[in-house]
Amino acid sequence: MNENPGRFTRRTAxxxxxxGSLAAVPGLAGCSRTEEAAPSRVGPTINHYGLTPxxxxxxxxxxxxCQAWEDGFRTAATNADPRVYEWWHTELTGEDGIVVAFTxxxxxxxxxxxxxxxxxxxxxxxxxxxxxxxxxxxxYSWNEFSSATDRCDVKVGxxxxxGDLNGYQLRGSADNITLNLDLISLAPPFRPGTGHxxxxxxxxxxxxxxxxxxxxxxxxxxxxxxxxDFTGTAYHDHTxxxxxxxxxxxxxxxxxxxxxxxxxxxxxxxxRGTYDSTDLTVLLIDDxxxxxxxxxAYADDTLNATEMQSGTDDGSFPEVKWNYTGExxxxxxxxxxxxxxxGRPYVNGxxxxxxxxxxxxxxxxxxxxxxxxxxxxxxxxSLGTMGPGxxxxxxxxxxxxxxxxxxxxxxxxxxxx
Numbered sequence: 001m002n003e004n005p006g007r008f009t010r011r012t013a014x015x016x017x018x019x020g021s022l023a024a025v026p027g028l029a030g031c032s033r034t035e036e037a038a039p040s041r042v043g044p045t046i047n048h049y050g051l052t053p054x055x056x057x058x059x060x061x062x063x064x065x066c067q068a069w070e071d072g073f074r075t076a077a078t079n080a081d082p083r084v085y086e087w088w089h090t091e092l093t094g095e096d097g098i099v100v101a102f103t104x105x106x107x108x109x110x111x112x113x114x115x116x117x118x119x120x121x122x123x124x125x126x127x128x129x130x131x132x133x134x135x136x137x138x139x140y141s142w143n144e145f146s147s148a149t150d151r152c153d154v155k156v157g158x159x160x161x162x163g164d165l166n167g168y169q170l171r172g173s174a175d176n177i178t179l180n181l182d183l184i185s186l187a188p189p190f191r192p193g194t195g196h197x198x199x200x201x202x203x204x205x206x207x208x209x210x211x212x213x214x215x216x217x218x219x220x221x222x223x224x225x226x227x228x229d230f231t232g233t234a235y236h237d238h239t240x241x242x243x244x245x246x247x248x249x250x251x252x253x254x255x256x257x258x259x260x261x262x263x264x265x266x267x268x269x270x271x272r273g274t275y276d277s278t279d280l281t282v283l284l285i286d287d288x289x290x291x292x293x294x295x296x297a298y299a300d301d302t303l304n305a306t307e308m309q310s311g312t313d314d315g316s317f318p319e320v321k322w323n324y325t326g327e328x329x330x331x332x333x334x335x336x337x338x339x340x341x342x343g344r345p346y347v348n349g350x351x352x353x354x355x356x357x358x359x360x361x362x363x364x365x366x367x368x369x370x371x372x373x374x375x376x377x378x379x380x381x382s383l384g385t386m387g388p389g390x391x392x393x394x395x396x397x398x399x400x401x402x403x404x405x406x407x408x409x410x411x412x413x414x415x416x417x
Contacts (some may be wrong), residue, residue: 001122032287043202047276050194059308061192068164071211073154074148074240079106082118086240088154088161090170091397092217092255093180096230097129099341100221100378102170102179104156108139120156122146124177126223130351134223136174146262152211152238165189165211168236172220178222183234187214187286188265190394192298201246206241206248213237213256214263214286233258235265246273246403253307253320257379261289264324264332264379264396268305272404281305283322284318285330285381294328294383302326318375320398327383331391334398336375341397371405374398 022344042054044384044391050056056063061070075086087105101124108121124136139158148152153162159172159179189211196207214273215234220227225281267282285295297303303326318336366405377398382391 003118012311044196044198046198046201047271047278048197049192049280049299050196050198055194055196059196061194063193066165066191066209067213067321068151069149069191070209071152071163071165071238072148072149074207074238075106076147078150078242078257079118081242083242083244084240084241085109085242086238088152088238089236090161090183091235092183092230092232093395094217094399096232098221098228098230099127100179100230100231101127101342102159102161104154104161104171106145111260111287122156122172124174124179126177126221129146129339132224133204133342134177136177138174143288151316163211163236168212168215168234173222175338176223176225177315178220178227180281181217181230183212184216184218184234185212185213185214186216186288188293189213190265190284190296192280192282197280199243199271203250205245206245207239209238210265210284211236212240212286213284214258218237233263240310247273250277250404251402253305253398253400255320255377255379255396255398256286257334257377257383257394259394260392261287262381262383262392262394263288264381265334266305266320266334267333268307268320268322278307281322283324283330283332285328285332285383287390295324295326295330297324297326300326306330316402318365318398332383333380334396336373336377336400339376341374341376366374371402373400375400 003270003379006168014306029136044050045055046051050059054065056254065381071088073086077083078084085107087103091101092102092103103123105121105123108119119139120142121395122136123140126134137383138157138165144157145155145332151164152168154160161182166185170179170181170183189209190213191209195209198205199200212235218231221230222228248271249273250261252267256265258264259320263286265284267280267284269280271278271280282298283295283303303322303324306321306323308321322332324330375398377396379394379396380391381393
């Protein structure tokens with residue numbers, strides 16, 4: 001087993017849209033917005049999260065708080081651009097082990113390639129601990145799409161996600177699958193700095209916003225002609241940009257989970273050399289019982305991530321450790337288990353590009369590297385306040401994406417509605 005110390009992040013940025021009123025597509029020309037920040041002569045931070053007063057001013061953001069409009073339709077004015085993408089992702093883990101991954105998006109391809117075929121899409125995957133998988137992966141016409149720009153209120157086909165950072169409602173039914181769930185936030189929203197990374201200059205970017213880093217889900221789901229009560233953990237984030245992920249990301253390791261009374265969100269994203277080989281490393285820890293944020297690290301040398309390779313020739317990294325040495329020092333380790341938990345259409349039956357499996361082989365019997373795996377994971381957490389040798393454990397998920405292994409960009413093919 002080899003250890004490859006991850007490098008740490010510094011600063012990054014972008015420019016984006018301000019908030020506004022309800023917008024419906026396709027035209028978008030009439031979308032209104034709140035007052036924009038005054039033009040600045042200074043450009044944004046490049047290839048790092050934005051942290052300077054100028055970075056926040058360019059985006060009309062507040063450095064010390066998040067607002068409901070940040071989870072609205074951020075690309076409304078640029079949606080006609082085939083490079084632009086946006087998605088609202090929700091992940092739920094039931095007390096019975098059922099995992100629900102649900103995404104509403106403005107492009108069917110998950111930002112993996114520029115898409116001239118601009119259509120909104122729904123990606124819903126339900127995975128059971130006994131090995132069943134149920135999915136909805138469909139595109140819809142623009143007259144079946146609407147989204148607010150002043151808050152999260154997104155509708156794609158029969159599915160709708162609406163909320164205000166304190167709670168969300170998830171409703172919809174298609175292909176004999178129904179979601180009727182309420183999400184209650186247990187931790188405040190989070191973004192690392194501005195949440196935006198300008199890539200190589202002021203025109204290209206990607207942004208990420210964790211609107212609900214930790215929450216509780218309750219309600220019911222229906223699949224396989226069976227209605228099931230659902231209670232479990234909830235997570236919701238929001239991503240948008242105009243550069244395909246394989247173009248600027250070399251690899252990423254991202255994970256989340258709950259260990260005892262603590263929720264964890266951890267990210268380690270390594271950019272390609274064109275973008276300074278920057279490491280965008282994030283660690284977020286909340287005490288969900290005390291309702292207190294313990295760690296929100298992302299922008300200095302107090303945080304690093306270490307990837308533990310499997311020791312086989314399949315190129316996988318089944319364990320990642322985040323070490324934070326600042327105030328409320330912490331160590332978080334996510335270790336992938338044997339259960340694969342698909343969360344994207346390109347790793348299940350809806351259009352796999354490479355198998356999400358560690359058992360694939362190439363000619364000669366060598367193991368075939370998987371460019372993307374998403375697994376159930378064990379979460380281990382120790383805090384400096386716990387005392388030497390003390391730690392808590394729990395469960396979560398770990399994503400391992402290695403875009404550098406791809407010869408071509410993945411192109412999932414959803415079913416039209």
